[in-house]
Amino acid sequence: MRRFAVEKAKKLVSGALLSSRSCPSSPFCSSSPATVAAAAAAATATMAPTTSFPVTMESINPKVLKCEYAVRGEIVAHAQRLQQELQTKPGSHPFDEILYCNIGNPQSLGQLPVTFFREVLSLCDHPSLLDKSETHALFSSDAIARAWQIMDVIPGRATGAYSHSQGVKGLRDAIAEGIAVRDGFPANAEDIFLTDGASPAVHMMMQLLISCEKDGILCPIPQYPLYSASIALHGGSLVPYYLDEATGWGLETAELKKQLEEARSRGITVRALVVINPGNPTGQVLAEENQREVVEFCKKEGLVLLADEVYQENIYVDNKKFNSFKKIARSMGYGDEDLSLVSFQSVSKGYYGECGKRGGYMEITGFSPDVRDQIYKVASVNLCSNISGQILASLVMNPPKVGDESYESYMAERDGILSSLARRAKALEDAFNSLEGVTCNKAEGAMYLFPCLCLPQKAIEVAKAVNTPPDAFYARRLLEATGIVVVPGSGFGQVPGTWHFRCTILPQEDKIPAIISRLKAFHEAFMEEFRD
């Protein structure tokens, strides 16, 4: 997996992913022989001598070879090796611990789960607790009441049974109600597909929309690499549109239009537009007016709007708020038949950060009944998503209300997490901006900063000499000096010739000052070492 990171990073920015002008004509394979041979050659460059294994790098699906996911890529594998070395040989590195800032995984860095949610999950996992008086000593009364409500909507109260392939109807009803309250427009349980986190939902839509390399998906650059990975695995073309770093990662419809036309001129049928709001890795929150332009653009151009809204609860600035694209479209007077819209939501993000529960959903509006039947069919092949994740998705969309026993403690936990995240985002943003040659836009939302690195020419040359993108070179040096794991910008895509990295805002607040000191000391030494 490691040796592809570099190749893929290069391809993503250079647009090589889009370079095939027609689908392959090889009778043997859906990727052209030249591409496959090149990929296989790259793959085998560092291989051990041929073994007798029947499955080889040459024989596997070339789409798998092409796919790359930098968030758990080369730099993370290297960090895991260093962590093992620290365990076996304490003191072997100039730091005591590896600090994983590569991934939005709050609880791995010490964030505690929201008590009410976990109480309900615990009761639903062992429903016979609900019949016992001792349970009242251990669980809040509203958690017990909520668990009963959930039991009542699960057929036969069987939390161990496969559900409907879209998820338990009663839980979808609760989610639809939560969406309606959020948006002020109705939502329908029939439109909701519960999934194991948001990722399988994204794959499902890509699988539906992509038939071959001629099918394009407009994606922001920088983008969350789930999108590039999923498009690669399904054999489509990523059509990039660049966010404007100078205007706080602005999304310009002129850029959308330009890239759409350019792709069409190459014979690409653009099927959908991905918008990540709040942005990942870029942290911007779209303004309402901007969202209206996006809706208008998709309607006019006949594109499905794939709205990644998993950070909808993560807003850190007073002058912005989250608006779902469905709310925007409905407020413009557009109904189901005017816009094909998919909204992705996850229990992994927000203030809850329940990544390990793998809960999420997509809300699908503006699709014909027969196409929806096809989506249902694909969902049914995997039977259903996990019931705990389904329950948790219903809870995050319907948390405790005023008057519930848990309300105050719930709100204290929620606000404590969100306000701390806002402070951490600001502290890290200020720290990055204080570094020589580094500029960093504000994290208005989401969980990341994406600073821009103006690196000395000498560092760029040294990196190129070892066949590594300069930002990956920087990230590796940062890791080896400080134990801090960030993801090079080349894993997300960036304007050619610019360099960035993504760093989460998730380390616990009391560690932030020490992290900033380590960052500064490293950066100063790095700049000194490579000063032109």
Added chain:
Amino acid sequence: MRRFAVEKAKKLVSGALLSSRSCPSSPFCSSSPATVAAAAAAATATMAPTTSFPVTMESINPKVLKCEYAVRGEIVAHAQRLQQELQTKPGSHPFDEILYCNIGNPQSLGQLPVTFFREVLSLCDHPSLLDKSETHALFSSDAIARAWQIMDVIPGRATGAYSHSQGVKGLRDAIAEGIAVRDGFPANAEDIFLTDGASPAVHMMMQLLISCEKDGILCPIPQYPLYSASIALHGGSLVPYYLDEATGWGLETAELKKQLEEARSRGITVRALVVINPGNPTGQVLAEENQREVVEFCKKEGLVLLADEVYQENIYVDNKKFNSFKKIARSMGYGDEDLSLVSFQSVSKGYYGECGKRGGYMEITGFSPDVRDQIYKVASVNLCSNISGQILASLVMNPPKVGDESYESYMAERDGILSSLARRAKALEDAFNSLEGVTCNKAEGAMYLFPCLCLPQKAIEVAKAVNTPPDAFYARRLLEATGIVVVPGSGFGQVPGTWHFRCTILPQEDKIPAIISRLKAFHEAFMEEFRD
């Protein structure tokens, strides 16, 4: 989704899935234009007038159109409609309830979860319970101890964090230990990939092995339609090998050889052999000698052996026992480099039947490190499987031991479920064999019977006149007369001209006599109605 069931059933038995002799040369799409046009025409035959939705049946991925999953197909959709009618208009049908015998979903039909497993899950979901004295009044001491052990192997005790993409290392260690105890041969945590049920693991392997229609996968006929669906979604060719109904669904290596050669003569590169043991839908348990032949065959022909072993705990006869293919291979002296083997296991089956938890794993042996890196990379794109499912997978592979507080109650629950399943299997088998024109092999294992229907010619003609396979016609009539939902054999594949259905053995034992009475009455009336 419904209108494809019939088409697909026809294709599966006629081998039309394999009829393309070369990969498509269309520059636009990985399916030939003719196929797509035909599929689209079939799809639109009953469509409403064209709408303005940008996504149409003509524009979606034709592999999605081709895919079919009968277990939640047309007959189940019809059953759900009847269930709604029963709720809104009680007495509107000649039965009071719908009995879902279409799917191996034990807890949906009243099977209770194993207490120890649920105690541990409940504690892990709300770990602060572990610190409270009241907890000892509600949970067994070994469940508390086990939850502590699990907490100790989860980094930071964070059950809400993404884990390693193969699953928590300590849980994989526990599973490897369970496999080693089961087989008497060592197992390695590095070989284990935890997944949300077994289905995503099957998809992952198909994605790896299939590049285009020229890549074939040998599958039993009848087969569990996850395989045909997954092969269709990934664009490969299902190469059928027929199980011999006359010898209790015998797996003959001569048949494997014949089908392999036939496929090769058509230019198909056969990549892997799927074996489902115990069989689904067929219920046979392979003899050790037979398994050795299969191992030898895969080794000689350079095929990956994909061993679906999810029913490993479900054995109902004294003269058979489950042997994993890994144990068989190792006992033949074959090590990692001699055979590429993937074993699939799930928490959904066995005596535990925890379908809704979506836990499972695959154990991968005999793959080169670079190919394993590719499998890891694909797993990492979806980050990890759900942690509750991971914990449960570790529990079913390491249940309570002699001396543990829960051991006796655990064994009583386990044996109660398994012995009841054995009685239900026998009762239903005998009932089917007592019906005119019906023969049914024994369910030695798994959760299904797959009786053969010798239907009157008149019934076959009436079915054909309404463009329905005769077994689907029978299943629909059975549903409408009795409320019993079975899956037509055409959804699994069968020897052309023969007709079957799959019926689970899962209805609660006290309901079995009434079910048998309803079945008999229906069958007699059906045979009378269509007597030649």
